[in-house]
Amino acid sequence: MRRPLIGFGLAAVALFGVAPLVLGDFRLNLLAKYLCLAIVAVGIGLAWGRGGMLTLGQGVFFGLGGYAMAMHLKLADAGPGELPDFMQLYGQLDELPWWWRPFANPVFAMAATVLLPMLVALLLGLLIFRRRVRGAYFAILSQALCAAFAIFLIGQQGTTGGTNGLTDIRGFFGYDLNDPLNRRTVYFIIAASLLAVLALTWQLIRSRYGELLVAVRDGEERVRFLGYDPANVKLVAYVAAAGMAGLAGALFVPAVGIISPALIGVVPSIEFVIGVAVGGRASLVGPALGAVAVAWAKTALSERAPSAWTYFEGLLFILPIVFLPGGLASLARLRPSWRRRQARIPAEATP
């Protein structure tokens, strides 16, 4: 049990010590964005790798968190009693719609970034898991949900900003985001959140619940005969993953300055999964590292050859999943498995 702690220490030193010293403002800001994606990936790793639920609908939860945060920041930018800029331009409204109003309160908005996605996931999960919708059905249903949510947001231009989304976010709880120092602080908040999410997931994975979740993944019906309702077991992981996606969405807003339906639809939602598959779906840090690596590769490659990136992305979906289902994390495990140690993978695979 020492190794995970050492891994944690290394990660903390890398994120808080090395990265800010080595990277310039622009690259550090990029890293902040990648870390947001990593937070989503940790949740997907939990739901998919540990729980067997391929959630192709994380965009919805990411979006809910992001919009909740962006709505508050837009209201704060506009000042009390004022409408956000886009509403004045495109809306037909003279006053704030009722469902915007609570977001003026910073505490409510912050809570909503995580709780709102979790609540939606809870309701959806109750419907879906109780009716034993799973596997392919679950995956396709969650995709359809993304598509519907994105179309819905786009259609409400006057109140959601439509395709544009909510842009031009200038302040973050009173701090000016134009100030490089404040942007740096945002990076640190994101890095700390990632570590906290990793710690939380680590605890979940190694708890009795974590063992039960794996059991449900491998034999949902069997677990039923042991007196458990698998729907509840899955629900916990699904809701936790949704909360993480919401948190990531909320942090994405100050880091990138925009949240839009383009981050919610079918394509971005499936792209969230790619890093998880590459890094190792069932491991703890695999998904996070995979997400950061893929996002970094996207930036690096598309700066050189845009069409090469699409080919590369296609291959990223194919090669690791076909030939290395355990992802890169399974490479790190090769040695211990020779010694036929426990086949339990996750908790030990910290970097």
Place this chain on the structure above:
Amino acid sequence: MLKRTMAFVAVAATFATLTACGAKTDESGAASPDGAVIDTSGPTVKVGLLNSLSGTMAISEVTVRDSLQLAIEEINAAGGVLGKQIEAISEDGASDWPTFAEKSGKLISEDKVAAVFGCWTSASRKAVKPVFEKNKALLFYPVQYEGLEQSPYIFYTGATTNQQIVPGLDYLKAQGKTSVYLVGSDYVFPRTANKIIKAYAEANGMKVLGEDYAPLGSTEFSTIVNKVKASGASAVFNTLNGDSNVAFFKEYKSAGLTAGAMPVVSVSIAEEEVKSIGTQYLAGQLTAWNYYQTTEGAANEKFVKAYKAKYGADKPTSDPMEAAYVSVHLWKAMVEKAGTFEVEKVKAASDGITFDAPEGLVTVDGATQHIHKTARIGRIGDDGLITEVWNSGQPVKPDPYLKGYSWATGLS
């Protein structure tokens, strides 16, 4: 165990705060108060080209990139700007708005470019606008758009609404059309354009018989066309974008609707789109732009010839390409008038700059940072080219907020 982990995070966070403070002084020189830092140390000056080279918008934006590169080549061949050759750094926006924001940040802070040219969709412009404003860097935006914007760090070389939509409506009114049906994609430009059209119609005795929006990328138009047909409108105003146009016009023709009986005025169909939809479905329909490949004049002949020589005889030129081409030349003229690449001085020098563009003479309006452009209505021919059937006679002064139109007072 959890407690220990939490303690660790807490320690790490403290460490972080310390590093953050330490970094404070090193980084303060990054953005100067007079505008973005521009790297002019070498024999060249860098500019950024920011277009979607992949994804759904690549269809249109690649042609803009090509056209920008043509202009840069011409300028370099003629000796460059202020004696420096232009070095273009092309970035892919990947049809994804946050990526546009990311890449513009990279061009400004890492490459230290003197100006960025590009963006197509309003959403991508809205995404990068704060980046340019924050860094006090320049963006030249070459596409017709919905107006209602005037960023101090963006020059708009495409048409604003009073240079495209309003003349389109004037033309329909002059043709005796008394009712219109509005069809558009579900995003900012069509919704704003239609708001303007409704205000115009009300003031000019035209009837708006219906208004429909299809999600971007939607290719199922049978219901909308049914509605259009049932409305009996005398014309259709089309603000659809991209793929949707193909499906819409195929359905339109299938429903037995013709350009003679119920013409469609489109504001997003240029020569390139005509080619991919097919004249079989489009011949006779109308478009509203400021430039066509067939526009007369020596400047256009030169432009079309140069473009075809570089990219192939079968490649048409279109309005956004021309506006992009013009934007580089205007920037050069501004820089040379200012005698420096410094953003604030370039902006200050911009008012009154003229250029003998392929579309005719254009003049920069320093107050709005838009340009005076001639409005032109065209008809799509069987050969896929668009020929002008009407023009505004002289360049129209840009009016992004439609302040000069009494019927538009309630709009913004």
Place this chain on the structure above:
Amino acid sequence: MTLVLSQLFTGISIGAVLLLIALGLSLTFGQMNVINMAHGELIMVGAYTVYVLQQVISGAGWSLLIALPVAFAVAGLIGVLLEVSLIRRLYLRPLDTLLVTWGVSLLLQQLARDVFGAPNVQTRAPEILTGSIRITDDLAISSSRVFILVLALAAVAAVTLVLRTTPLGRRIRAVVQNRDLAAVSGLATGRIDRLTFFIGSGLAGIAGVALTLIGPIGPAMGTNIIVNAFLVVVVGGIGQLKGTVIVAFVLGVLQSMVEYTTTTSVASVIVFVTIVAFLQWRPQGLFTLRTRSLA
């Protein structure tokens, strides 16, 4: 009344398009539980086949007719290639197949972009398919839609005939109903899988040919339709041809009716919500294959 009728026909024609694009999926998804996200790109392959053929054959009508079998063969072969090289390795990992075929769809799209260029390409339709057929004075229905409806029904009939009457069909049905039993009974399930995949992908090619009549032909054309196609299959019930047919038409009519009274966006959202609600009621789809399954 005329409006209701014409809207009803619109709904049926939307349903016909849905049916045509979902038919092949119904086969592959039903038999192998394989979620082929590259199905949309196989449709794209069919559409580009028309484009390529029209470079060679000038008559729009002939080229379209010839394109039907050619597109079937080309898309079918690509499907088989996909099955042999990738999908076979992922037997029993249906969710992984979903991601892998998504990767394949990205590759095929970019390939199309590099070969044919990013812009949409243009194909010619025979004049007879660009007009409309007049039924009464106010009611006219578009001839391309009629063509697609006929094509979709013919495809369903052909697939039904193959499944019901030929030895191959019997084998396919045996594998759908109980793969292990079929394998134990000496059926070469691998070969049957490949054949099913050929037919299913080939049907995508035919759908692509039909889509050139009504929509754009470009690298991204597949992504716009794939989710809807899957929903049709899922709601219809896995391995249930009649479910796919009924659901396609019901969704088509629902979409067109709701869209007529509201907007396209609202209609799409309502259709999605209806589907989620429906799956609450029947999580296995409209029709289910009932067998005694072990835990």
Place this chain on the structure above:
Amino acid sequence: MSGLTIRGLTVTFDGFVAVGGVDLDIPDGDVRFIIGPNGAGKTTLIDAVTGLARAGGSVTFDGQELLGRKVHRIARMGVGRTFQTATVFEELTVLQNLDIAAGWARGPLTLLRTRRAVPPEVEKALETVRLTAVRDSPAGTLAHGQKQWLEIGMLLVQNARLFLLDEPVAGMSHEERDATGELLGLLSADHTIVVIEHDMDFLRRFARTVTVMHAGKVLSEGTVAQVQADPRVQEVYLGHAVGEAV
């Protein structure tokens, strides 16, 4: 009324009658073997009792109706079962398997904490099913017989009072069969046990009572000797090698 009572149980699949009106009484502490040719409806009977298959009629256990309840509710009432092919969680260790089986009543707080010690009932079950030595091995690496024992161990810690065992000794070696038989004898002291089995030799040695099913109905019932003497049973098994293991 204690024990398992089945009245008029019917199960149909799409018109096919798998179980057609079965009455069965299994008193507390019985070791009941259910035999019958393939397709007689034995496994379906268990499926119906445990809530997996929808059925008509009535099934009561300790006076409480089981039919219409959900699978996990029935399990919580003390009805446990195993499967023809041993189904354990192969990626988890033996200990983890047992710990999960012992845990449905745990509260959320306990679940979210890490297991610190081996619970005493798990410790005891490990010894009973003789798996203490392989406690930390993944269940997937166990021998076939060990997996069946693990399943029985899971029933033990689950606090099941009624064990429904579906062909527990199929594919086992002689030694393993004997050990399993002894285990059943041990367990019968405070559990009611129902075993579906084809192995006639095993049946003769360990059954207390036997029910013979055929074509969805109960054909005969009684002690081993009584059943073997029943001419109808001989008729059904005619042509079948008696004692054949499938």
